[in-house]
Amino acid sequence: MRLPGCPQDGPRSAAVARRLVRTALATWGLEEHIDDAMVVITELVSNAVSHGRLASIRVIVSRPAENRVRLGMVDRSKVIPMMRTDSNGDQLRGRGLVLVDSLTERWGTDLYQWGKQVWGELKCEPAR
Template sequence: MNVTTTSRATGHPGYSETLPREPGSAATARRLVRVALAAWGLDDVAEDGAVIVSELVSNAVRHARRESIRVMVERTAVRTVRVAVADFSRARPVPRAPGNGEEGGRGLFLVAALAAAWGTDERQWGKVVWADVEGRG
């Protein structure tokens, strides 16, 4: 695992890793989120963060271009963590209502349910889809 750490204004490092754009990268992204949240003492939101990053990685794997994606985890406030996935597609994610019996299509609804906020930031080269999780207590 080749994880990059960067200092942030909150005094806590941010963590990021470039991963191949393939389904197996979701497991690596979940580990990155869990490790970062444990290091920050925010274990109470580790599972929410892991589910969110799985959904964001799955969308990037399915819809993005090129061979890699970048997963980022940063502490933006004392009890808030931003989980993000950058990819080289400019197409914004759109929540959709799946039909009965469809296996997929619920990921962004799950992200919205678990996150305090979520969104997409456009870049010249693509986009960053992010979600903020807030710790309790």
């Protein structure tokens, strides 16, 4: 799903991305993982909107394995996001990837000739 990616569209883009992720996880019977997925996709969208400053971004939700869900954000920026481990002073921003790192089994960046995908994988088992 392609979303607006301009900074002024950030809250709307994140809301649309959260709806997409919520719907996918509910369809797959993975409702107990929705809260963590909401935080992850919100942070990925926020980073793409804040740092990419491009006209559009794309959200990808997939299941690369039965027990995993991959949440991805694709944009045309080639700037690789870096996880901040410093305190960043009193600023509240700049720690999104720390959240992504703590909530996902793994995360990373795939570079393309025209941009990148930043993704995180949640380990998910369907409710029994």
